[in-house]
Amino acid sequence: MRRLASVIAFLMMASLAAADEPVQLLDFDDLDGWAADDHAAALSVFRNTCMDLEGSDWAALCRVAETVPDARTFFELFFRPVLIGGESPALFTGYYEPELRGSRRRTGRYRFPVYRMPPEVTGQWLSRQEIEQTRVLEGRGLEIAWVDDPVELFFLQIQGSGRITLAEGGALRVGYGGRNGHEYRSVGQELVRRGVYQPHQVSAQVIQSWVRRNPLEGRALLHHNPSYVFFREVEITDPNLGPLGAMNRNITPHRSIAVDPDFTPLGAPVWIEKDGSGPIRRLMIAQDTGGAIQGAQRADIFYGYGDAAGEAAGVIRDPGRMMVLLPIERAHQMIPDA
Template sequence: MRRLAVALALVLTTTLAMADEPVQLLDFDDLDGWAVDDHSAALSVFRNTCRDLDGSDWQALCRVAETAPDARTFFELFFRPVLIGGEDPALFTGYFEPELSGSRTRTSRYRFPVYRMPPEASGRWLSREQIEESRVLEGRGLEIAWVDDAVELFFLQIQGSGRISLAGGGVIRVGYAGRNGHEYRSVGQELVRRGVYQAHQVSAQIIQAWVRRNPTAGRDLLHHNPSYVFFREVDITDPALGPLGAMNRNITPHRTIAVDPDYTPLGAPVWIEKGGDGPIHRLMIAQDTGGAIQGPQRADIFFGYGDEAGEAAGVIRDPGRMVVLLPIERAYQLIPDA
């Protein structure tokens, strides 16, 4: 699915997109569970990227945030909750940083390449099927590593970043470098359309298992998504830190969400009320984007890395509500009669 630094120059485009959607100012008392959240944890994550926010109002708030104020008071004093998109329910999904097995060299086991972005791939380029069937990238020195599972590589592309444990020892981290210009298409939805599963049955684990059981039909299913993601190698300065998100900063499990930057400024605090199993009512920070994350009420929750995080993220597809916290003056500018 992900992730390139796009924080700059978003203020104008975000405002224009908001103009096409219903916008409602709320009070903090309207946020279910606000009083019992760990606002200090959210403030710490906010400080990690607030200096990259564009606008004098954001920068002023960032300077205040760095003085270590009382966290709940900080958010309530300087922000106003804004519901963008009316009363239509939000859609929450989850993502994680996968860990694959791989090698720096191709072997009989490690034969599926993780590619850097070729120079000619700018704009709309070849589809996933065309790239894989034509082998246009082979033999050009674009391989970062080879992995042992084509299905896991497909999901690495959906997640947009990951770790590769090398057969000879060591770990490399790869991050999003770009894509081929084709829009993401959900293979899970395609399985539902074909009548293989019902919507509530589909998860990443179910899709992976089905593709492995049906290698020919599975390859065709993966080609249903024409989007192809390229990677870059990222230095791991601290293995405990999350991968780099769209703001080119490390993201944080259970406090970072991916959003549509046409509606939600990257770096902004966002209150989420996720329903379904394991409801989450929490202040998050919008620090990432994704090809499937489109619309004002759409968010992807980052769960961390590894198999446990992947299992948790893979089953999330829940309704709810997301409310953006904007600087007070900016919030009121969205409501001319407020």
């Protein structure tokens, strides 16, 4: 997870993004469905992280956001929608916070470890296959807990955070603690490449089912993704709050998205127009990142936690477009001639 860039670094990034990707300033009338959204709900989520945005313009807007009487007016008065890299359709996917069954102690049932990050991991380290086959992490006291399903553990690593219901009673939450430096590779795309499924058939549930039906081939399939995620234990202050995102704040179902911070500043409002099944026209807040979330027109929508959220998030792979809302002066700086 990356920290917020400084104002200078962001402006340098913005000019580079403008050079590499087409940038277009839009009006709010250009946003499909803008008037029908619940702007007050978006403003509430924006307030959760606006104090972490760097820059005097963001700080001033954060102060106004605390007392503004009308949310829609606030966004329309102080922001401009900016479309970056919109010549190709956006790609929207979904993510969620899994719920696993586990224990603080290793038992016959709970024998698959959830690991903290070992201190020697810097840069590119051992691959997923090498970590599991060499057992290099065993017996070092790095285990946070043990769970009962290696497939669910794999998807926990993809999601980056989750809750574990403990056999001893209670629950614990784990958050992203680091990774082994290898790039994420999609096992769903690998199944498509092998001809096992067509692209429209692949979902998290389909992959889980296939791996369980084919244990030997399934294990090899999971090794196709060399990326390995480590965790840290996160205190559950309120079980109704979402997990911590990249800004170390709780994220909100259906209002928080993961983005590529090389193009979209963390904490910024983002208008999304997701097409496909179950179209969405909604103001989201960019509060998270992810290894597979790369590019100006790429976002992962947070759907909540548990099986129902997982089923909803697992089938999302839809086109559309997304526009980041930037403070007016900052938006105009994205286009030298604006």
